[in-house]
Amino acid sequence: MESLILSQILQWSPTAITSLLAFAVAFLIKKSDSNAKKEEERAAKLREDINSTLNNFGERLSNVEQNYVKNDFFFREMSGWRSEINRLSDKVDAKFELLAQNIINVINRGEK
Numbered sequence: 164m165e166s167l168i169l170s171q172i173l174q175w176s177p178t179a180i181t182s183l184l185a186f187a188v189a190f191l192i193k194k195s196d197s198n199a200k201k202e203e204e205r206a207a208k209l210r211e212d213i214n215s216t217l218n219n220f221g222e223r224l225s226n227v228e229q230n231y232v233k234n235d236f237f238f239r240e241m242s243g244w245r246s247e248i249n250r251l252s253d254k255v256d257a258k259f260e261l262l263a264q265n266i267i268n269v270i271n272r273g274e275k
Contacts, residue, residue: 199273206266213259 172180 195273199270202269202273203266206262206269209262210266213262217255 172183175183
């Protein structure tokens, strides 16, 4: 079957073959651009979700600090957690850097 198609294509003129190849390349480029745009949109949505989650967490933490915990009790209880908070902050930073690197890689793949 493939050899039959190939033999039929080889009977075409060079102009027809070149036109077919140009059409195929243009289609692949257009599809690649479309995929890159979709990936950029997904990355932007993911970035918005992360920012929204972090903002909500900050607001909730501020609310707890102000309304439910006295400052002296809060600082006494939180002093043991500072290293844990720093460790978790480092993890979040590492994940964000990985996300940023993945976004850059997707964008770079779309440009090629």
